[in-house]
Amino acid sequence: xxxxxxxxxxxxxxxxxxxxPGNWNFEEDRDQTPRRxxxxxxxxxxxxxxxxxxxxxxxAALEPLFTFHEKLTSKPCFSNMTPLLHYASAFYDATGPGxxxxxxERWNRAIDAGLLDxxxxxxxxxxxxxxxxxxxxxKFFEILESCFHAADVRxxxxxxxxxxxxxxxxxxxxxxxxxxxxxxxxxxxxxTHWEFALKGAYQMMLCRLLMTADAHMRFYFLCLSRLSETxxxxxxxxxxxxxxxxxxxxxxxxxxxxxxxxWLHGHDPSDHDGIVESLLVMPYKxxxxxxxxxxxxxxxxxxxxxxxxxQDEILAVYGPRAFLDRLExxxxxxxxxxxRLIYLMKMIAKTILRHEFVPHVQAAGTLWSMRQAVDRQIxxxxxxxxxxxxxxxxxLIIFTLYSQISSxxxxxxxxxxxxxxxxxxxxxxxxxxxxQPLTPLGYTGLSVCLHPMQVWAELGRTLSMxxxxxxxxxxxxxxxxxxxxPTLAALRTLPKEGLAVDADRDEFVxxxxxLGMTVDLEEDKEREEYERFGKRAAQSCxxxxxxxxxxxxxNPPRVCVGCGEVRYCGKPCQLKDWxxxxxxxxxxxIKDKPSVPRETARIYGLIQ
Numbered sequence: 001x002x003x004x005x006x007x008x009x010x011x012x013x014x015x016x017x018x019x020x021p022g023n024w025n026f027e028e029d030r031d032q033t034p035r036r037x038x039x040x041x042x043x044x045x046x047x048x049x050x051x052x053x054x055x056x057x058x059x060a061a062l063e064p065l066f067t068f069h070e071k072l073t074s075k076p077c078f079s080n081m082t083p084l085l086h087y088a089s090a091f092y093d094a095t096g097p098g099x100x101x102x103x104x105e106r107w108n109r110a111i112d113a114g115l116l117d118x119x120x121x122x123x124x125x126x127x128x129x130x131x132x133x134x135x136x137x138x139k140f141f142e143i144l145e146s147c148f149h150a151a152d153v154r155x156x157x158x159x160x161x162x163x164x165x166x167x168x169x170x171x172x173x174x175x176x177x178x179x180x181x182x183x184x185x186x187x188x189x190x191x192t193h194w195e196f197a198l199k200g201a202y203q204m205m206l207c208r209l210l211m212t213a214d215a216h217m218r219f220y221f222l223c224l225s226r227l228s229e230t231x232x233x234x235x236x237x238x239x240x241x242x243x244x245x246x247x248x249x250x251x252x253x254x255x256x257x258x259x260x261x262x263w264l265h266g267h268d269p270s271d272h273d274g275i276v277e278s279l280l281v282m283p284y285k286x287x288x289x290x291x292x293x294x295x296x297x298x299x300x301x302x303x304x305x306x307x308x309x310x311q312d313e314i315l316a317v318y319g320p321r322a323f324l325d326r327l328e329x330x331x332x333x334x335x336x337x338x339x340r341l342i343y344l345m346k347m348i349a350k351t352i353l354r355h356e357f358v359p360h361v362q363a364a365g366t367l368w369s370m371r372q373a374v375d376r377q378i379x380x381x382x383x384x385x386x387x388x389x390x391x392x393x394x395x396l397i398i399f400t401l402y403s404q405i406s407s408x409x410x411x412x413x414x415x416x417x418x419x420x421x422x423x424x425x426x427x428x429x430x431x432x433x434x435x436q437p438l439t440p441l442g443y444t445g446l447s448v449c450l451h452p453m454q455v456w457a458e459l460g461r462t463l464s465m466x467x468x469x470x471x472x473x474x475x476x477x478x479x480x481x482x483x484x485x486p487t488l489a490a491l492r493t494l495p496k497e498g499l500a501v502d503a504d505r506d507e508f509v510x511x512x513x514x515l516g517m518t519v520d521l522e523e524d525k526e527r528e529e530y531e532r533f534g535k536r537a538a539q540s541c542x543x544x545x546x547x548x549x550x551x552x553x554x555n556p557p558r559v560c561v562g563c564g565e566v567r568y569c570g571k572p573c574q575l576k577d578w579x580x581x582x583x584x585x586x587x588x589x590i591k592d593k594p595s596v597p598r599e600t601a602r603i604y605g606l607i608q
Contacts, residue, residue, distance in 0.1 A: 009183055010317045013261065017187050021076040021127035043086045050090035054106070058113035061091060065118050073125060078132070085136040092143055104150035111147060116170055119144055123177040129188045134198045137188075141205040144178075147171070148212035155219070168216050172250050175213040179254040182206070189265055203266040207276050210259055214282060217250040256283040260313055264326050274335030281340075283309060284347045291346050302350065310351065320357045324364035327352075331369035337381045341373055345394040353401055361402065362414055370395055371419040378427075379584065385435050392428040393448060399424065400452040403459070412459055413472045422479035425452055426487040429512055433491055433505065446508045453511040460518030477519040484516040485526035542566035543573035543581065 007015065053061040068084035095106045107115075119140075122128055128137055151171050182189075189202050263279040271277070285292050287306040314323050327348065330336060336344055348370070352361050361367060374395050377388060399421050403411040415421040432449045460480065463473040491509045516526070541548040541557055548557075548569050557567035560574070566583060568574040577583045 009186070009257070013186050013190050013265075013317075015187065016191055018131050018191060019129075019185065019187055021130045021133065042082070043089065046083075046086035046090040047093060050087065050094040054094050058106070058109045058115075061094065062110060062114055062118060065091060066121070069118070069121060073127075076127065081133060081136055085139060088136060088139040088143065092139060092146070096146070097142075104146070104153050107146050107150035108154050111150060111167075115143075115147060116174065119147060119174050120177075123174055123181065126181055126185060129181055129185045131188050131191060134188065134202060138198070138201050138205055141202075141209060144174070145205070145208050145212050148175075148209070148216065152212070152215045152219075168220060171213070171216050172220060175209075175216070176251045176254070178209070179251055179258055182258060183254055186261065189261075200268060203262065204268055204271070204275070206258070207262045207266050207279060210255070210262055210279065210282075211275065213255070217252070217255065220250055252286070256286070256309060257313055257317075259283055260317075264318060264322070267326070267329055272335070274333060274340070277330055277333050277335055278340070280330065280347065281343050283313075284350075285343075288350070291350065292343060306350075310354070314351075315356055321360045321364060324352065324357065324360050324366050328365050328369045331366070331373045334376070334380075336373065337377050338384070338387060341377055341381070342387065342391050342394065344373075345370070345391060345398070349394060349398050353398065353405065355405075358402070358406060362410060367399065367402065367415065367419050370398065371424070374424065385431060389428065389431045389435055392424065392431060396421070396424055396428050396449075396452050400455050404455065408459075408472070413475075416472065416479055417475050420479065422456070422476075422483050425449075425456065426483040429453070429487060429508075430490050433508065436505075446505065450508065450511055453515055457511070457515045457518050460515065464518060464520070473519075480516060480519050481521060481526070484512075484521055485523070485530045488512055488516070488523070489527075489530070538567065540567070541569040541573050542583070543568060543577040545576070546573045 049064070050061060053063070064087045065084075068080070068087055072080040072084050095110055096104065122140055127133065128140070148171055151167050155168055189199065189206065191199065259279050259282050263276060266276040266279075268276060281292075284306075287309055288303055314320075330344060348366070351357060352366060374391060377391055381388065399415050399419065403415055403421075405411070429449055432446055436446075460476060463470060463476055466473065488509070491512060513523075516523075539552040539557070540550070541553055542560075543549060546569060548554075553569045555569070557569050560566045560568070560583070566577070568577065
């Protein structure tokens, strides 16, 4: 035990140990093995007792919690833990489980009656995280989560008074103590020799506690920024040290370490709401908020605290490959769409392009998963062209920068052949012009797309000068040819209304035109081929295994309403191409008219 506690956090999370509470009484448990029916009877009686005690008041309802916990602390054994577990379950149910009471009336009454005293008593001992205590500790975590929620709701409804701030400060103090225990003893969350279901419940409860505590920590931070302005706030918080930090304020370093730990270890396929997935953005936004306030630009000069977080918490504790492997899971999670996916891409941009990560990016499947995430947004995300453009832009920039800092065989070849970067650039290019009428304050997405075009055009020129057989040049030319003329035609036919400077558009179209010139495409020939293909496609079924794929259909095929690019002779072929073919991936579903909901435009300063 002593050797385990002396290990670093990085070593502890890799140690597969089971730790019992001090003075655990095995003889007591051997002599008293309860029957299953007796266990059920005791639980039922606990529920009856809790309801009756609540009729008398919150103090009466709290008394057994203190009594049973003191017995367990003085004599640790199953026979003392079981009554505490039973009554804690009953108390939680009688007070208001699952946030059914949005006002948290009973929880706040319990807080006033001393519930926080009980919580402080529990977290004052390190044994709370012993694996044998897991059933009871999970229930305690649920009680603690409800306390955090109830206090936050209560504080938001009160004016900025001293009791209001002191309540948050006390919640933060309890959270700090719990973070310290978990960092010191993370074994219960990672041990593989313990019951898997309980370990998973532990991990999920930690995620929920971190999210509820985050609300208090953010409010505390805002209050600190106002201390010099309002004397009432000054008296609300504890004494400040010489640096201006509160002596018992939030332990932000410990909190961020646990957020990262919970995200890396807490993946749960049944987490359909994405509770775990929402954790990663918290330390990024806290340490470097500027990238999340603008639609496209990401400042170059990152804060020293952010750099330290990457170095000390991600690289030193987990290493680049473990982080990228977990990131790949996040990219595939269905909840990561719309704003959440944009935030994820911004975090990726400031992480994976560092030299420590670059050698592992391709092997971890990060780039491919990013491309799949873009396709998921197109298929099932909000119909918001500005939001889609931001996502496409950030992904394209990451791909382009990655191609520049890695070798051609490792970077550009993979992006062209596997990630279809040219198609991605085509989508981004057309959408950049499409959204212009929706940006009355003069914002333009054209200039930010010019650099990727120039980079990939330069690659085309470099490949064209190489002699001998070149599979990358062949793949590059095929990709450019497939996208070049349709995109060029779309750019030339899009309306000019709303463009701040028509010359910007002309330069933009010219840059795309020059991309085709790098692989010797001729506009007249490509237009003829495009029109010939269009006529042939208008008479054929797009499902490649249909007999009418290579010969005219007896009846005019019906066009796909999502993209307007393919046609089918009937519903069966459409479903087969959607499920078995590639159309689900390629269907654009971009409407004729651009769409930017007013809320998106307001958030990013596009309208006043």
